[in-house]
Amino acid sequence: MTALAVLGTVLGSLAGCGSLGDATADHTPTEGRTPAAIHAPAASTPPSAGAPSATEQPPPTMAPDPSTLTPVFVHGARTGEKVVALTFDADMTADEGPRAAAGEHFDNPALIALLRRSKVPATVFMTGRWADEYPAQARSIGADALFEIANHSYSHYAFTSPCYGLPTVAKGGMRGEVERAFAAFRKAGVRHVVPYFRFPGGCYDDATLRALGPEKVTAVQWDVVSGDAFATDADAVARQVLDGVKPGSVVVMHCTRSAAPVTDEAVRQVVPELRRRGYRFVKVSDLMRG
Secondary structure: OHHHHHHHHHHHHHHOOOOOOOOOOOOOOOOOOOOOOEOOOOOOOOHHHOOOOOOOOOOOOEOOOOOOOOOEEOOOOOOOOOEEEEEEEEOOOHHHHHHHHOOOOOOOHHHHHHHHHOOOOEEEEEOHHHHHHOHHHHHHHHHOOOEEEEEOOOOOOEOOOOOOOOOEOOOOOHHHHHHHHHHHHHHHOOOOEEEEEOOHHHOOOHHHHHHOHHHOOEEEOOOEEOOOOOOOOHHHHHHHHHHHOOOOEEEEEEOOOOOOOOHHHHHHHHHHHHHHOOOEEEOHHHHHHO
């Protein structure tokens, strides 16, 4: 019974990232809305995200929705240069501290090292709880210009329900989740923070988009599900990514060793093959800017 309960908790956490191997679960906008138009680089960055230095170009954001809803970015342009953005969710749910204390690893240093050796830029969607647990790693990733750090909430609780069995954020607590995660990044000394947000589980509706409007973040979804969560076959994960990638794609993967143990092996296959096909790897901000 105890083992089943623990397994249920783990499944809820990672299934909440929309990557249990279901290639159709891309969580595109649930209201059938198309992404808003992209404008030039934003004039300012949300104070909670941390302003760029004088030598850095502000990250682009999407144009505000006419109804004041938080804009949603799913993928870049399908025409022109072959570019793809690999994104990695650094998940840790607020109540998983005891498991980390018992030795479970929610990080994946080998994956980050591989991306560095391969010179692959990436966007890491990090929970504030992950930054609290691994501040040195969060600081190191954020200090590397190869990466940019985006907000994945503080607790990794769902913003709408049902959402893969995840606990739900308390009523009125959605903005606090975003702000608390940005605060955790500042506490850890994380740099290269961009004003992007990924909903836990990819679950949202118009009410959540409206609630987050004052945070001035762009919600980032994806169009390619890697299926790396709980996967034991790296070849299958690599095939799923390679079969789904198109120009401008955003791929969702995980930077969580205990629950996505073959991601680095899959990346070793994906990177050279996509380069052979003529693709160039970029960060999400580059897709928006392009």
